[in-house]
Amino acid sequence: MPRRLSEVEKNIVRLFQGDLPLEPYPFRLAARELGLGEEELLARLKALQREGIMRRFGAALRHRKAGLVANAMIVWQVPEAEVATAGRKLASFREVTHCYQRQTRPEWPYNLYAVVHGSNRQQCEVLARRLAAAIGHYNYRLLYSTAELKKESMRYFVEDWGPPPRGGPQ
Amino acid sequence: MDQLDRRLLNLIQEEFPLVARPYQEIGRRLGLSEDEVIRKISKLKADGIIRRLGGVFEPRQLGYTSTLCALKVPPGRLAEVAEVVNSFPGVTHNYLREHDYNMWFTLIGPDRRHLEEVIRAIKEHTGITEFLELPVEHPFKIRVNFDLEAEV
Structure with a gap:
């Protein structure tokens, strides 16, 4: 069984499942939003990676556009x-x-x-x-594969998943 | 994309530095300035080659569960069925493949019950009955990066 994540860790997941800003100190703003120091945030990201909770940190590609058709x-x-x-x-x-x-x-x-x-x-x-x-x-x-109909990153901890999906369009 | 772009992409897929100034560090390794790295990554994003820069999380470790589904969709109904399938946020990947089972999608959710509810809703909305659900028994490898320099 996976261990329970703390609220701070869930907030880290919520933030870093999005896109890292392209500016010189991209983690600084994130740290402020999370109420953490920049160094502490970096240490926590490394810890999540070491534990295998974060598979990796980096670029997700559209491989077709990268030439792997x-x-x-x-x-x-x-x-x-x-x-x-x-x-x-x-x-x-x-x-x-x-x-x-x-x-x-x-x-x-x-x-x-x-x-x-x-x-x-x-x-x-x-x-x-x-x-x-x-x-x-x-x-x-x-x-x-002949067509990619959808490719998105999962967004975790974004809503209350409580009720079963009524789902579908309309 | 040139050879330098490929080196940059391999580096930022596998070893994105978790340091205060990551783009400067990437530049140091590739012989580029921080500013050049930022501009190159912006361009690769604008071109649609980079989809996102961030954390890739392991659903199971976050307490989520996932599965793979395959459907036999009549060729004339592909767009309409895809619209229903893709409308669920837990559907992260959906591909058409060359087989009678022609639509393959992955589904992530907070528990088994949720996955079953989504599957039931998809069946109900589409009327597709030839439907395989193929949960993982054992993962051997999940490497979500692509080696671009090894290409011949």
């Missing part, structure tokens, strides 16, 4: 006994940005997922073959 989610059907080893191996590849084991469904037997990006499809295919050679030749397929 081919994106494939490779899904594999790996025997249960092999999945941990295969997952660790896939994760060790620098080119794999995300790797998860997920639940299967009767109509969806794939249990291991690796996301890769490249400047074209051929790069993704070559990489998929290298990955397949590394983990054993299990059944897999590449699901290329």
Whole structure:
């Protein structure tokens, strides 16, 4: 179970899930808003990162605009006994940005997922073959993305999530 | 984008310095002035290459939970279904993919019950019945930065 965050930590999350100002002392204003010293804020950010609460701090890119136009989610059907080893191996590849084991469904037997990006499809295919050679030749397929319909950063602690969503447009 | 931009992007994705004057520090490492770094980052933002500069948080560590959903949407209804799906704030990524299951989105929420409510609402509003929900059993890697210098 994750530990409970303090109110100050929640305020740090609320602030830094937004955009850091492009000015010489970008943390100074934030610190003032949070009622902290600049040094204390920096120390707390480092602590959140060390604890894995903040995965990283830095730039989030639109990878298509950065020239990585081919994106494939490779899904594999790996025997249960092999999945941990295969997952660790896939994760060790620098080119794999995300790797998860997920639940299967009767109509969806794939249990291991690796996301890769490249400047074209051929790069993704070559990489998929290298990955397949590394983990054993299990059944897999590449699901290329053809359009990005939404990509946003999650906004945490912004509202009372209490009532279930009535949701949808209108 | 030139080679210097790529070096800058790799640096600020992976090792953005948590110091009082980060842009000066980035400049020091790349041989640029603080002002040049700020101008380059502004340009990369204006060009849409940088989406945001800030913290990337781990939902589970914040007490949130997440899942992946895949839908079979008839080609003629993609825009309309996407509008419903994207209207929920917990839907952070939504992609069309080449498969019968053609719409794939990630959903984050404060608990399982919330995710189930959103999924139920999406099904109700869209009438889509071929719907997979694929929660994580085990994460092996979540690296949300992209190596731009390794490109050939």
